Amino acid sequence: MNSSQLLGSTTFIFLLASFLYIGIFVFRARKLGLIASLASLIGFLVLTAGIGLRWAESYKIGIGHAPLSNMYESLVFFAWSIIIFYLFLEYKFKNRLLGAFAVPFAFLSMALAGLTDPNIKPLIPALQSNWLIAHVMTCFVGYAAFAVACGLGIMYLIKDTNVEKGKEKNPDSLLATLPALTVIDDITHKTIVFGFLWLSAGIITGAIWANSAWGTYWSWDPKETWSLITWFLYAAALHARFTRGWGGKRIAWLAIIGFVSVVFTYYGVNYLLSGLHSYGGS
Amino acid sequence: MMSENKNEVWAFFASVKLALFTFFILATTSIIGTVIPQGKEMDFYIQNFGAGTAKLFQVLNVPDMYNAWWFVSLLVVFSINLMVCTIDRFPNIWRLVKMDNLAMDLERIIKMPKRQAYSAEMSVADLNREVMSVMSATSWKFQSAEKDGGTLYSAQKAPWSRLGVIAVHVSILVIFLGAIIGSALGYKASVMITEGRSTTAVYAHDGKSTPIPLDFEVRCDRFELDVYDTGAPKEFTSDLVVLKDGKEVYSKSIEVNDPLQYGGLTFYQSSYNAYENTYVVELENNATNVAKKFIIGPGREVKWPEEGVAFGITNRMGPGFMGRFRHKIWFNDANGSPAQFWMDEGTPVVVERTGASYNMKIRQLYATGLQVTKDPGVWYVYIGCAMMLLGLYVAFFLSHRKIWLYISEEGAKARLHISGTSNKNKLGFDNDFAALTDLLENNESLKLTKE
Numbered sequence: 266m267n268s269s270q271l272l273g274s275t276t277f278i279f280l281l282a283s284f285l286y287i288g289i290f291v292f293r294a295r296k297l298g299l300i301a302s303l304a305s306l307i308g309f310l311v312l313t314a315g316i317g318l319r320w321a322e323s324y325k326i327g328i329g330h331a332p333l334s335n336m337y338e339s340l341v342f343f344a345w346s347i348i349i350f351y352l353f354l355e356y357k358f359k360n361r362l363l364g365a366f367a368v369p370f371a372f373l374s375m376a377l378a379g380l381t382d383p384n385i386k387p388l389i390p391a392l393q394s395n396w397l398i399a400h401v402m403t404c405f406v407g408y409a410a411f412a413v414a415c416g417l418g419i420m421y422l423i424k425d426t427n428v429e430k431g432k433e434k435n436p437d438s439l440l441a442t443l444p445a446l447t448v449i450d451d452i453t454h455k456t457i458v459f460g461f462l463w464l465s466a467g468i469i470t471g472a473i474w475a476n477s478a479w480g481t482y483w484s485w486d487p488k489e490t491w492s493l494i495t496w497f498l499y500a501a502a503l504h505a506r507f508t509r510g511w512g513g514k515r516i517a518w519l520a521i522i523g524f525v526s527v528v529f530t531y532y533g534v535n536y537l538l539s540g541l542h543s544y545g546g547s
Numbered sequence: 548m549m550s551e552n553k554n555e556v557w558a559f560f561a562s563v564k565l566a567l568f569t570f571f572i573l574a575t576t577s578i579i580g581t582v583i584p585q586g587k588e589m590d591f592y593i594q595n596f597g598a599g600t601a602k603l604f605q606v607l608n609v610p611d612m613y614n615a616w617w618f619v620s621l622l623v624v625f626s627i628n629l630m631v632c633t634i635d636r637f638p639n640i641w642r643l644v645k646m647d648n649l650a651m652d653l654e655r656i657i658k659m660p661k662r663q664a665y666s667a668e669m670s671v672a673d674l675n676r677e678v679m680s681v682m683s684a685t686s687w688k689f690q691s692a693e694k695d696g697g698t699l700y701s702a703q704k705a706p707w708s709r710l711g712v713i714a715v716h717v718s719i720l721v722i723f724l725g726a727i728i729g730s731a732l733g734y735k736a737s738v739m740i741t742e743g744r745s746t747t748a749v750y751a752h753d754g755k756s757t758p759i760p761l762d763f764e765v766r767c768d769r770f771e772l773d774v775y776d777t778g779a780p781k782e783f784t785s786d787l788v789v790l791k792d793g794k795e796v797y798s799k800s801i802e803v804n805d806p807l808q809y810g811g812l813t814f815y816q817s818s819y820n821a822y823e824n825t826y827v828v829e830l831e832n833n834a835t836n837v838a839k840k841f842i843i844g845p846g847r848e849v850k851w852p853e854e855g856v857a858f859g860i861t862n863r864m865g866p867g868f869m870g871r872f873r874h875k876i877w878f879n880d881a882n883g884s885p886a887q888f889w890m891d892e893g894t895p896v897v898v899e900r901t902g903a904s905y906n907m908k909i910r911q912l913y914a915t916g917l918q919v920t921k922d923p924g925v926w927y928v929y930i931g932c933a934m935m936l937l938g939l940y941v942a943f944f945l946s947h948r949k950i951w952l953y954i955s956e957e958g959a960k961a962r963l964h965i966s967g968t969s970n971k972n973k974l975g976f977d978n979d980f981a982a983l984t985d986l987l988e989n990n991e992s993l994k995l996t997k998e
Contacts, residue, residue, distance in 0.1 A: 479918055
């Protein structure tokens with residue numbers, strides 16, 4: 266048993282879990298709920314074991330480092346963060362319908378990892394720093410929250426089509442089973458707040474790391490700039506809500522647009538733009 | 548007296564609308580610099596974008612857009628907005644933090660959206676005593692005042708949490724201050740130092756490499772390049788020594804992510820440069836323990852008169868494993884005929900001679916590439932960053948919660964009102980409030996009746 270087998274298998278566990286969660290939603294098969302939760306929990310545990318094993322393997326081949334250093338490893342960690350964040354929400358809000366809008370993101374991240382070079386590579390000198398761990402972890406906890414917020418935003422917009430003046434247009438509709446709009450709105454907002462704190466921490470740990478590696482905490486590198494753009498977007502969303510009372514559809518759309526910016530910061534920049542973080546392109 | 552006009556300007560800069568607008572403009576214009584490569588020569592832009600567009604780029608300073616006048620102006624507007632906004636809102640926030648909750652209008656208190664009223668079969672004095680004994684077991688600390696014939700108690704938690712948002716706003720200004728101090732009083736430079744040599748100047752990153760004299764001397768005693776089996780660099784290490792008036796005052800072995808700091812400057816390991824056909828030979832006489840370091844080229848005899856030794860490199864093979872060379876050495880001392888042998892770069896050998904032996908090591912001569920930064924603003928930036936995280940946490944996750952109890956006598960009955968409010972996290976406060984009312988309702992000695 267090696268780490269790639271473990272990590273590869275979680276792709277399918279998350280796919281299965283996604284189907285189950287969507288199944289609960291589409292067929293109102295509440296009985297599937299426990300199986301779906303169990304599947305994502307098992308997926309989470311296997312993924313955790315896989316990450317741990319990969320960590321150990323890197324030491325075994327003499328180039329030991331935390332598995333957070335390249336595109337493959339960051340996608341795996343992204344999936345891990347999404348699933349743990351989702352499981353927390355499911356536990357806290359006792360609602361499995363969120364799963365249909367969150368767990369597929371974990372599957373997508375693992376599927377993308379499957380298309381990426383999984384070899385354990387030695388670290389170049391600049392990456393040999395504890396700030397690497399702090400930076401990647403803080404960023405991805407934030408990204409995971411934004412992924413879930415995006416799922417919640419989509420959920421809100423879908424649900425909204427069935428609501429008129431605070432009442433369900435069609436009480437028998439599938440959409441009536443989703444949490445109330447005000448509840449979705451509240452969770453979306455809280456999730457964005459949580460993500461924003463971690464994104465800020467991610468940008469700060471990155472700046473401290475850059476300063477300790479080459480004496481410049483900010484260099485307007487494309488990735489840095491895009492993280493700032495993302496930060497501005499969410500800052501705008503939070504200000505609009507706190508001071509102008511934005512909510513509902515507008516915050517749902519901002520959650521989706523914000524996540525598009527996150528995906529571009531994380532994934533697009535590596536392939537489309539050049540810069541310090543361009544490990545993904547090579 | 549403030550003029551009408553001044554008020555308008557103030558209101559403009561204090562508005563959240565302006566903040567949202569600035570966020571949007573900063574975010575969208577920032578994209579330009581990530582799409583159009585920065586810091587290239589004019590020819591590059593002419594070739595890729597055409598002469599006309601390149602001219603426009605020049606006018607708008609697109610090749611260095613994050614320092615361009617218009618982008619900096621946007622940041623200035625952003626800062627003024629932040630400052631005015633914060634000053635504008637501060638008095639109100641401070642009033643809420645400092646507010647005397649006992650001085651509030653009783654009508655307002657007992658009509659809070661979150662409230663409950665009870666009556667009790669006991670005297671007002673007993674109810675006062677019992678309720679306070681129940682409350683003393685909670686984390687709420689009450690103050691009291693006589694009001695409209697009854698007693699009003701108030702308690703609050705984390706009133707200062709309202710300052711979190713101020714802390715976040717100020718933190719951004721502190722970070723900007725640090726950046727301004729850094730760019731006004733600091734510089735970025737670099738220098739290459741050959742092993743065994745020293746420098747008393749560094750060269751500015753100003754496009755002209757202007758020398759900046761140091762008030763001390765930095766020497767590189769050793770540079771080592773460690774590589775992986777694949778040949779990729781694993782670590783660069785430089786042993787640096789700081790000298791002042793010829794005396795060694797500080798030394799440190801630096802690597803990437805672990806710089807040397809001295810005299811307000813930081814020296815970062817950033818690159819290296821191998822000298823073609825030049826080597827460092829370390830030689831030690833095992834009998835006398837005298838050692839010496841030589842910098843040599845191939846095909847040249849090197850003498851060590853103190854030890855009566857002469858040697859040289861006569862041939863070279865490679866590069867082989869991990870990019871290293873093998874060298875053929877010619878070696879002679881006072882005893883016997885000269886020895887000839889092959890040795891690997893980096894691997895020490897013992898040269899056995901009649902009556903003596905020598906440790907010998909040969910390696911490539913490098914110059915170490917150092918990035919040099921003077922940034923007196925960096926600590927302001929760090930303090931700002933810490934303040935921002937703390938402020939965000941306080942602003943988002945803590946809330947100012949208030950509870951009032953009012954005990955009075957109404958128609959021969961003792962009555963208890965409880966009400967409360969929270970500026971954030973209403974759901975969490977609902978639980979707090981329910982915990983308090985449960986505590987009161989379930990208390991045997993109180994025997995409250997809900998009204």
